[in-house]
Amino acid sequence: MFKIVRKEVLNPSVKLMEIEAPYVAKKAQPGQFIIFRIDDAGERIPLTIADYDREKGTVTIIFQEVGKSTKRLGAMEAGDSILDFVGPLGVASHFDGLKKVAVIGGGLGTAIAYPQAKHLHSMGVEVDSIVGFRNKELIILEKEMAAASSRLFIATDDGSNGNKGFVTDILKRLIEDGNKYDMVIAIGPLIMMKVVSNLTKQYGIKTIVSMNPVMIDGTGMCGGCRVTVGGKTKFACVDGPDFDGHEVDFDEAMRRQSMYKSEEKISNEKHECRLGGEVNA
Amino acid sequence: MPNMSLEKVSMPEQDPNVRNKNFLEVALGYTEDMAREEAQRCLQCKSKPCVQGCPVNVQIPEFIKLVAEGNFEEAYNKIRETNSLPAVCGRVCPQESQCEQLCVRAKKGEPVAIGRLERYVADWNMRNGKSKTEDIKKLNKKVAVVGSGPAGLTCAGDLAKMGYDVTIFEAFHTPGGVLMYGIPEFRLPKDLVQSEIETVVKLGVEIRTNMVIGKVLSLDELYDEGYEAIFIGSGAGLPSFMGIPGENLNGVYSANEFLTRINLMKAYKFPDCDTPVKVGENVAVVGGGNVAMDAARSAKRLGARNVYIVYRRSEAEMPARLEEVHHAKEEGINFRLLNNPTKIIGTDDGWVKGMECVEMELGEPDSSGRRRPVAKKGSEYVLDVETVIIAIGQSPNPLIKATTPGLETQKWGGIIADEETGATSREGVYAGGDAVTGAATVILAMGAGKKAAKAIDEYIRSKG
Numbered sequence A: 001m002f003k004i005v006r007k008e009v010l011n012p013s014v015k016l017m018e019i020e021a022p023y024v025a026k027k028a029q030p031g032q033f034i035i036f037r038i039d040d041a042g043e044r045i046p047l048t049i050a051d052y053d054r055e056k057g058t059v060t061i062i063f064q065e066v067g068k069s070t071k072r073l074g075a076m077e078a079g080d081s082i083l084d085f086v087g088p089l090g091v092a093s094h095f096d097g098l099k100k101v102a103v104i105g106g107g108l109g110t111a112i113a114y115p116q117a118k119h120l121h122s123m124g125v126e127v128d129s130i131v132g133f134r135n136k137e138l139i140i141l142e143k144e145m146a147a148a149s150s151r152l153f154i155a156t157d158d159g160s161n162g163n164k165g166f167v168t169d170i171l172k173r174l175i176e177d178g179n180k181y182d183m184v185i186a187i188g189p190l191i192m193m194k195v196v197s198n199l200t201k202q203y204g205i206k207t208i209v210s211m212n213p214v215m216i217d218g219t220g221m222c223g224g225c226r227v228t229v230g231g232k233t234k235f236a237c238v239d240g241p242d243f244d245g246h247e248v249d250f251d252e253a254m255r256r257q258s259m260y261k262s263e264e265k266i267s268n269e270k271h272e273c274r275l276g277g278e279v280n281a
Numbered sequence B: 001m002p003n004m005s006l007e008k009v010s011m012p013e014q015d016p017n018v019r020n021k022n023f024l025e026v027a028l029g030y031t032e033d034m035a036r037e038e039a040q041r042c043l044q045c046k047s048k049p050c051v052q053g054c055p056v057n058v059q060i061p062e063f064i065k066l067v068a069e070g071n072f073e074e075a076y077n078k079i080r081e082t083n084s085l086p087a088v089c090g091r092v093c094p095q096e097s098q099c100e101q102l103c104v105r106a107k108k109g110e111p112v113a114i115g116r117l118e119r120y121v122a123d124w125n126m127r128n129g130k131s132k133t134e135d136i137k138k139l140n141k142k143v144a145v146v147g148s149g150p151a152g153l154t155c156a157g158d159l160a161k162m163g164y165d166v167t168i169f170e171a172f173h174t175p176g177g178v179l180m181y182g183i184p185e186f187r188l189p190k191d192l193v194q195s196e197i198e199t200v201v202k203l204g205v206e207i208r209t210n211m212v213i214g215k216v217l218s219l220d221e222l223y224d225e226g227y228e229a230i231f232i233g234s235g236a237g238l239p240s241f242m243g244i245p246g247e248n249l250n251g252v253y254s255a256n257e258f259l260t261r262i263n264l265m266k267a268y269k270f271p272d273c274d275t276p277v278k279v280g281e282n283v284a285v286v287g288g289g290n291v292a293m294d295a296a297r298s299a300k301r302l303g304a305r306n307v308y309i310v311y312r313r314s315e316a317e318m319p320a321r322l323e324e325v326h327h328a329k330e331e332g333i334n335f336r337l338l339n340n341p342t343k344i345i346g347t348d349d350g351w352v353k354g355m356e357c358v359e360m361e362l363g364e365p366d367s368s369g370r371r372r373p374v375a376k377k378g379s380e381y382v383l384d385v386e387t388v389i390i391a392i393g394q395s396p397n398p399l400i401k402a403t404t405p406g407l408e409t410q411k412w413g414g415i416i417a418d419e420e421t422g423a424t425s426r427e428g429v430y431a432g433g434d435a436v437t438g439a440a441t442v443i444l445a446m447g448a449g450k451k452a453a454k455a456i457d458e459y460i461r462s463k464g
């Protein structure tokens, strides 16, 4: 069993948890992820390692409550335990020889981008972080991102934070203003990563995106997580999750992401009615 | 006086039209009378040809004699001397090409039903056996085993009996390897696998799940934790795809993914269990081995109306166990033999709507000695399906090789290991089972685990 030692609510649907998992903490690196399972009937769910503390033997995860499993996890409290927590999985990000980087986070992708920004920043790389949210209420990790960046730009779709627009608008402006980026790291919804990649391709800036297809084992054994990169089939869990954004077939990835939409709805509705039942009882 | 019937005592089974809608075990097993009657068919041959066919040398005539006498407890102990997973082997060994193939009774009529008898004895013990605690003298030496499939479990069990402190590191959340995630419930009930694993744990073996070796710990770090030798039984879990157009459409699964969702994640209980699986009305399974049969029969049980096995050779070349092919046919699986997929066709929004196949004919024998299938020009046609399951083979996962300097492997990924000892190119590191041979059988994996246990013992003793 793996104990939840700390829980924080970052916005109404995004939570942070610090989990006791010494083996994972010992090896974890930016760009890697874990898979958890709450109990014996649970699904195996991948989440990025947002932070780790090797001394304390803990790993931090930040997750959005989108469906049954993430809602169930979100309902747990510090002191509770979950059944399985395996990792670190995936290939760690490689950032050698970089001087100036733009890190882009879209919504929850900000949580996945945060450890990367932090790592680069600590290596002395100049980091411009650009994060976008639908509205002001959804902004997460503002303090943390600011501390991990040379400059932080926050955009909202509706302008409720006084800075209306998309992350790509800001990125484009910064590039046009003459900022020379060695690399752009873009993490967020597939459509955002696609748009960023299309933009940076025009300027010839190497772009890394983090793919999050549906996974089961996370060890290369099912092939469910396959993505097409440069015309070749790759397994995101062992070959990624980071890939060259200019090579990824985003349209295929978006299609594959929707494969279980109707089942997810059933699962979620069942969960909601169970919760309702508990309240009434 | 032996029973001279030419046929095996038949084993009761669920009716095909009932069982193809449930996940309960197909074969129901012998009753005591049936077992004793079948046991009488054994001639107690002095030369024991049958034993030559068993990769772990089960003392076949000896245990069968005990069955004939009704002494099931002793029969169980006899089997357990060499086989730590009898309830599993009795069910899934390809007996027709192993022990039973060499049985003298097979020269005229059917061989003795060695597998069914083994199964009976193991099941009897599960119901009636007293758990015996073996008296083991501890050596205070640690050995690590990677993977908890049949190879790892056997190696661990044997080493534990010799007095070693054995820890199994398993990547998944449940031990058992293919026995848990691959072979379906209706052929190998999972409770039974867990109870056979329990007997290994009772010997003092510790199983640590969620430990992906190569990621969580490397082999070298296992040495740092005080293990004196390591056995790698990590199996052949990497699924192969065909490389034809349309393989990434929604609705195309590797058999591994399809079966893992169903077996390990219990998707057949969705939504009570959280993991879903999509089956559709019409399903094509590509391949002709046990994996393909299991996927097809599972799809049928999950409600698919038409399930096709698409295999590019003929029935004679099919590597599946005879019994499984027979059962699949009874359950209404449609065999498209000498057919090969050429592409998968999708709808505008990216879902499978058909699979184009071409008819094949058998040409000259290839390097495997099997006649090579060649496409008949112009015979292409489209099979209307919404789901395609690819079961054309697996190879070893590259994770351990990639993180273990100096561990030599074949080009296709198999770890190079001595056939007799399992010794690899790294001192103190042994390997066996599918990780070495590529996808093979449960009993060969167990045989390899056994040989490696002996070699590891010798190695550690030689170090003093």
Ligand SMILES: Cc1cc2nc3c(=O)[nH]c(=O)nc-3n(C[C@H](O)[C@H](O)[C@H](O)COP(=O)(O)OP(=O)(O)OC[C@H]3O[C@@H](n4cnc5c(N)ncnc54)[C@H](O)[C@@H]3O)c2cc1C
Residues within 6 Å of the ligand: A033, A043, A044, A045, A046, A047, A048, A049, A062, A063, A064, A065, A066, A067, A068, A069, A070, A071, A108, A111, A112, A211, A212, A213, A214, A215, A216, A241, A257, A258, A261, A264, A265, A267, A268
């Ligand atoms: C490498 C990787 C890293 C990720 N990191 C994070 C993270 O740090 N924080 C975070 O909030 N989310 C992360 N995700 C996404 C997260 O795994 C999904 O949100 C989660 O699985 C949803 O499960 P659910 O049961 O709550 O929702 P469901 O209702 O089951 O699904 C909602 C959506 O989540 C996705 N999803 C469902 N099951 C899986 C699965 N087994 N594997 C992957 N995606 C799935 C699908 O796109 C689906 O539409 C990551 C995904 C991957 C692959």
Ligand SMILES: Cc1cc2nc3c(=O)[nH]c(=O)nc-3n(C[C@H](O)[C@H](O)[C@H](O)COP(=O)(O)OP(=O)(O)OC[C@H]3O[C@@H](n4cnc5c(N)ncnc54)[C@H](O)[C@@H]3O)c2cc1C
Residues within 6 Å of the ligand: B092, B093, B094, B146, B147, B148, B149, B150, B151, B152, B169, B170, B171, B172, B175, B176, B177, B178, B179, B182, B183, B184, B211, B212, B213, B214, B233, B234, B235, B236, B237, B259, B290, B291, B292, B294, B321, B397, B399, B400, B432, B433, B434, B435, B439, B440, B441, B442, B443, B445
């Ligand atoms: C669907 C299906 C049906 C089959 N039917 C039959 C049959 O009827 N009869 C028969 O004899 N054979 C059958 N087989 C083949 C048989 O199951 C295998 O040959 C056998 O299980 C191999 O045993 P193993 O111990 O080498 O590997 P596996 O059973 O594959 O076990 C390997 C274990 O190692 C774990 N592992 C892998 N990598 C790591 C790592 N890095 N760290 C830690 N753990 C790791 C895996 O999770 C797994 O639990 C079937 C196979 C399949 C897939």
Ligand code: SF4
Residues within 6 Å of the ligand: B053, B054, B055, B056, B057, B058, B060, B083, B089, B090, B093, B095, B098, B099, B100, B114, B115, B118, B443
């Ligand atoms: S273990 Fe398998 S091969 Fe050996 S006797 Fe039993 S069924 Fe036959």
Ligand code: SF4
Residues within 6 Å of the ligand: B041, B042, B043, B044, B045, B048, B049, B050, B051, B060, B061, B102, B103, B104, B105, B112, B114
């Ligand atoms: S070969 Fe057949 S008849 Fe002879 S001992 Fe073995 S099982 Fe019995």
Ligand code: FES
Residues within 6 Å of the ligand: A214, A215, A216, A217, A218, A219, A220, A221, A222, A223, A224, A225, A226, A235, A236, A237, A238
């Ligand atoms: S999640 Fe199964 S291969 Fe990647």
